[in-house]
Amino acid sequence: MPELHYRDAQRLGQREYRACIAAGIFPYLPALDDFIPSEQSAAGKDLGLVSIPAEFIAGTKTRGRTNAFARNYMPLLSPASEFAVKWERLCQSHLEEGIRDPVKVYEYLNRFYVEEGNKRVSVLKYFGAVQIAAQVIRVMPAESDTPEVQRYLEFVRMSSLTGIGFIEFTKKESYARFLTKLGKTPDEPWTEEERCRLSSAYYTFRSAFEAAGGAKLHVTTGDAFLAFLEIHDAASLSGMGTDELKKAITGMWEELKLLQEKPTIEVKAAPEEEKKHAFALPRLASKPLRIAFFYDRDPEISEWANNHEKGRLSVQQAFEGRIETSVYKGLMGADARGIMEAAVQEGNSVLFTTSPRLLPASLQTAVSHPEVMVFNCSLNQSHRYIRTYYPRIHEARFILGAVAGAIADGEEIEYICDYPIYGEIAGINAFALGAQMVNPKVRIVLVWSDAEGHARAKEKLTARGIRLYSSQHLSRQPDGSFGVNGVALAEGGETRVLASPEWKWDVYYEKIIGRILDGSSREEYESSPKAINYYWGLSSGVVDVRCSASLPDGVRKLVSYIRKAIADGSCDPFAYPFTCQDGRIPGRQGEQLSPQEIMEMDYLVSNVIGSIPGAGELRGYGRATLDVMGVKP
Numbered sequence: 001m002p003e004l005h006y007r008d009a010q011r012l013g014q015r016e017y018r019a020c021i022a023a024g025i026f027p028y029l030p031a032l033d034d035f036i037p038s039e040q041s042a043a044g045k046d047l048g049l050v051s052i053p054a055e056f057i058a059g060t061k062t063r064g065r066t067n068a069f070a071r072n073y074m075p076l077l078s079p080a081s082e083f084a085v086k087w088e089r090l091c092q093s094h095l096e097e098g099i100r101d102p103v104k105v106y107e108y109l110n111r112f113y114v115e116e117g118n119k120r121v122s123v124l125k126y127f128g129a130v131q132i133a134a135q136v137i138r139v140m141p142a143e144s145d146t147p148e149v150q151r152y153l154e155f156v157r158m159s160s161l162t163g164i165g166f167i168e169f170t171k172k173e174s175y176a177r178f179l180t181k182l183g184k185t186p187d188e189p190w191t192e193e194e195r196c197r198l199s200s201a202y203y204t205f206r207s208a209f210e211a212a213g214g215a216k217l218h219v220t221t222g223d224a225f226l227a228f229l230e231i232h233d234a235a236s237l238s239g240m241g242t243d244e245l246k247k248a249i250t251g252m253w254e255e256l257k258l259l260q261e262k263p264t265i266e267v268k269a270a271p272e273e274e275k276k277h278a279f280a281l282p283r284l285a286s287k288p289l290r291i292a293f294f295y296d297r298d299p300e301i302s303e304w305a306n307n308h309e310k311g312r313l314s315v316q317q318a319f320e321g322r323i324e325t326s327v328y329k330g331l332m333g334a335d336a337r338g339i340m341e342a343a344v345q346e347g348n349s350v351l352f353t354t355s356p357r358l359l360p361a362s363l364q365t366a367v368s369h370p371e372v373m374v375f376n377c378s379l380n381q382s383h384r385y386i387r388t389y390y391p392r393i394h395e396a397r398f399i400l401g402a403v404a405g406a407i408a409d410g411e412e413i414e415y416i417c418d419y420p421i422y423g424e425i426a427g428i429n430a431f432a433l434g435a436q437m438v439n440p441k442v443r444i445v446l447v448w449s450d451a452e453g454h455a456r457a458k459e460k461l462t463a464r465g466i467r468l469y470s471s472q473h474l475s476r477q478p479d480g481s482f483g484v485n486g487v488a489l490a491e492g493g494e495t496r497v498l499a500s501p502e503w504k505w506d507v508y509y510e511k512i513i514g515r516i517l518d519g520s521s522r523e524e525y526e527s528s529p530k531a532i533n534y535y536w537g538l539s540s541g542v543v544d545v546r547c548s549a550s551l552p553d554g555v556r557k558l559v560s561y562i563r564k565a566i567a568d569g570s571c572d573p574f575a576y577p578f579t580c581q582d583g584r585i586p587g588r589q590g591e592q593l594s595p596q597e598i599m600e601m602d603y604l605v606s607n608v609i610g611s612i613p614g615a616g617e618l619r620g621y622g623r624a625t626l627d628v629m630g631v632k633p
Helices: 002-023 038-042 082-096 118-126 147-162 173-181 192-211 221-231 242-251 253-258 303-318 336-345 356-368 393-407 424-438 454-463 505-517 520-527 553-567 595-599 620-629
Strands: 045-053 057-060 103-108 111-116 131-139 265-268 289-294 323-328 350-353 373-376 387-389 412-417 443-448 468-472 485-491 494-503 531-534 543-547
Touching (some): 002 082, 002 118, 082 118, 103 118, 118 131, 173 221, 221 242, 242 253, 265 595, 289 303, 289 505, 303 323, 323 336, 350 356, 393 424, 412 424
Parallel strands (some): 373 387, 387 531, 412 443, 412 468
Antiparallel strands (some): 045 131, 103 111
16 A cells, blocks of 8 residues: 555655664755756756666755655655645556656756656656656756866767767766777767667666675765676676576675775885795695786797796796696687686696786686686786786886986987886886986987888888887887897987896896795785786896996996985986976975876976877787776877
């Protein structure tokens, strides 16, 4: 009977009221007119008749009915009141034929405030309605660079394109990431069929997420949905029922819990002191630890993979008898997930995946096999089930910049970079600041080889009359040699490399594997709820600079001084102040940039000529890598 439903609804309202009072929260519905000027709402845009998520209806437009409802829109007034009688009539109407008349709402920052139809909303929410028909007027916030407003603007862009307004994220960059995971470009329109499929998949996921205990986590369903898509592709989602989804969600629970952490990443800037006891893993006494290395390219054609392979061979010798290593190469374009699964079945309990391109397969493997330690060579990845490692190569780039600035006989030095991923922007900026430190007039001409090809980048150098350049061309050349990696001088038809960065993977792997063998790595993982990033530099011996014999003695001494100063902490490549291209001074006076701020640099310093390209400007490999750990311009 309607009156019984009212009493049940009232009890829900009273329970919410008491919980709000206990928590020190305003217990009634908020009114939009209380926190934005009436002229701002009057200037709203009419979106017409829209089906809106019931969970996003947050309050009333005016104060008129505020005290009649608790914050969950359940009624508070006496069952003997006229209000209760009208509520019960609506309830009866809904049970007999359904409530069909749309309500009128104002939308502000993706929350809806009801002007007409508060009791209709209350009844529909009581019966668990997911969507409610509404005439919507959108009120745009005042211009602001606050995270809340910037996040909302991304929501508006996505919802305008897709027609989907029921998915929201706590980070603005998640909207673009979400479209990428669904195989959509940011400007690609959606069909009605695609909207329906996504709506069905999302609400199926939400049901399973809540059944698994998602309400206990302080994250949005959208955040959890995106985290799920990072591990399970969108195509597999359509074939999963609620029970299968619930099982998959439970299997990645640590990943979902990580979304609550602020920040989500714990950066290890240097290896901790190794423990003196060995063989903390009991089974190591009887048989060696099996470790697999995975390369997206073949070491025969990629210097990046070749350097990692040298590191593998070095640690195999250093820990002879205590570890056994195997190698899987050429995974780009192959079934990386299947190959990693086979490696686990072959008894490998530690996996090193040496490219950001292998991150998705690494994450899927780690979630499926929590007993296996998975390390991915990438930066700034907030995934609980894997650990990432990447050197502070910007420290070496700063020294190379100083070398280039000291040698330059003109005012321009070219810098050829592949594609803009985390760490590379910091490398460009550090190089430019190092050059500027010894040569204040010098400017760095930035060219992206993945956008136009390395040969074309070299042609630009010649056309501008630039003889000195920095490059990181790591593919094997027709003559069998690898391309230039470092600062080079082109003259007389020949190229001389003056100084090069050294990625000392042998040191990196020896330190990490040593920590695995003595149990430190496992303890470190279990003692922290965050994602762990090993972001080591010159002080740890994992990065260095190699000078050519042809480099003048004075410049070699300069390299030695700067190297020592960075290693002991007395020289900071990003010491305050320095200026961006837009005139802004990053950081805070007297304070160092945090490792996170360095990793996430999305700007260029003032003496760089060039810009950061978008994914659409890059070729296949760079575009795919950008999807995983790219810096957006």
